[in-house]
Amino acid sequence: MRASQIGRPRAFDAEAALEKAMTVFWAQGYEGASLTDLTEAMGISRKSLYAAYGNKEDLFRKALRRYEEGPGAYVAEALREPTAREVAAAFLAGAARSGTMPGLPAGCLGVQGALAAGGTGRTARDILAEWRAHGQALLRDRFRQAVQTGDLPDSADPEKIARYVMTIANGIAVQAAGGAACEDLQQVADATLRNWPPA
Amino acid sequence: MRASQIGRPRAFDAEAALEKAMTVFWAQGYEGASLTDLTEAMGISRKSLYAAYGNKEDLFRKALRRYEEGPGAYVAEALREPTAREVAAAFLAGAARSGTMPGLPAGCLGVQGALAAGGTGRTARDILAEWRAHGQALLRDRFRQAVQTGDLPDSADPEKIARYVMTIANGIAVQAAGGAACEDLQQVADATLRNWPPA
DNA sequence: CCGGTTTGACACCGTTCGGTGCCGAACTGG
DNA sequence: CCAGTTCGGCACCGAACGGTGTCAAACCGG
Structure with missing residues (x-):
């Protein structure tokens, strides 16, 4: 159940996926984590990653924030x-x-x-x-x-x-x-x- | 002055170049140091790097040994x-x-x-x-x-x-x-x- | 039911990655 | 002087990098 919104609904849980991204950066480092590593761990496509989080660096900032709160x-x-x-x-x-x-x-x-x-x-x-x-x-x-x-x-x-x-x-x-x-x-x-x- | 040896002499100082490689790995990390970074810092070509030190991993081992002694x-x-x-x-x-x-x-x-x-x-x-x-x-x-x-x-x-x-x-x-x-x-x-x- | 919006599968982009082949250069030894 | 060896310039390899375009799918609202 979610707030009514227009457009195709996301097929993944953005927070759960971000948690996965956090662990990939944590285990492999920023440079050691490729987009392939990230998208596979997160269970989403590159397109979804860019749409939901921005580029790799933006994702990293968000992952760090999640780390800080977790x-x-x-x-x-x-x-x-x-x-x-x-x-x-x-x-x-x-x-x-x-x-x-x-x-x-x-x-x-x-x-x-x-x-x-x-x-x-x-x-x-x-x-x-x-x-x-x-x-x-x-x-x-x-x-x-x-x-x-x-x-x-x-x-x-x-x-x-x-x-x-x-x-x-x-x-x-x-x-x-x-x-x-x-x-x-x-x-x-x-x-x-x-x-x-x-x- | 060096010992007589057959073949074209090296055009670079292998120890000095290894010192440069050490600082590149030290500053940029293994994954952050590309062959381009390394060869430019060492002042040699990729061909020379492979001939003198082996592959990137071999070079890293040698750089670590130099670090240990320096x-x-x-x-x-x-x-x-x-x-x-x-x-x-x-x-x-x-x-x-x-x-x-x-x-x-x-x-x-x-x-x-x-x-x-x-x-x-x-x-x-x-x-x-x-x-x-x-x-x-x-x-x-x-x-x-x-x-x-x-x-x-x-x-x-x-x-x-x-x-x-x-x-x-x-x-x-x-x-x-x-x-x-x-x-x-x-x-x-x-x-x-x-x-x-x-x- | 259709227009509009957002998402995602798929293919693809230009660049860079680690690494190598060809061939001429620079040497030694016979 | 030439064969043999090692070195290095140059171009190039296949794979992977971060990132993007097209178009169909999945929704909402009128």
Whole structure:
């Protein structure tokens, strides 16, 4: 049952297809994912892909947004924790978990989607670099707030702590992409938390 | 001056050209680096590339070996430090430094060369995953030795410490690829070392 | 029932991909 | 000097790349 609309109805679920596109970009990277890979995984034709999402780059942006709201949602959730330590703990636990979920690609789309790129992937690489930088800025701002409320000492440097936490999250993503188990990555997160605040 | 050999002499320096190939794979990734990119950077023709190095995959293997002996040499050097703490310090300092050298690509070839890959890059991805795993095993073995000599306490788990150190090194590489400065990354390394041993 | 709109099957586009053949150039050794 | 070997310019290969045009199908609204 859907809202009345004119024209031939779509023969596929746009959201379900986008979910498939997300996993293809996640597993194969922007440059490694061809239109053939994408359309086969999504179960639609090239024509439908262009009509529904735009070109390959547009699809990638949409897939990243879906990632951010799905597997990457732990970021926004972690920021809502009451203390800086709990923010960091939730953030790293989320990184470990979302990078090792059964039935989904290993690692993080934001890290491995286009870390190095040739001419065709440069825009995607820049989109992801900006995306990671934004996430780190959100962490820094949250840690700033923690200093202001006394949750972190005045001597704490939110910028450095945010970079430290993001570096470990990025490393966890690489480890996950290399096949590490969630339990092992959680132990890295735990070791990090035993040294809190880090600076 | 070179050893007498039959046949037309090469018109290019194979080592210098391989150095160029290394930087192209490092900056653009395996799938992002086309034969056109490679031959233009190396200053040779496709014919010469095939004759001197083999196919694209063979060239990649050779480029990785050159990386290991050049920018990545800090790994072998760090392993020779007298204590576990100094091994970790040298390892992380090396990661921060080699990922931010002026005139060379940012990040680490072993991390960003092929973290996610499509069909054509799968072998390169597996080569790099194995390469990183090997480096981590060397760290673990060195930390095992440190436990045996009393440099690390008996309760220390070399496997976990190696993963912890490698995770941070991997994260430093991602941060470098995203534009982080050497100084900032060295501060991440310093923060890590303030918590030693980590478990 | 038909015009209008949107979708999708199918074929196709120009370009680039990784890779190779032909043949002349540049050497060595007899 | 010539046969043999290796190198490299040039053109070219089949396949795959991202992307598009034509036309029938599937709907809505009058």
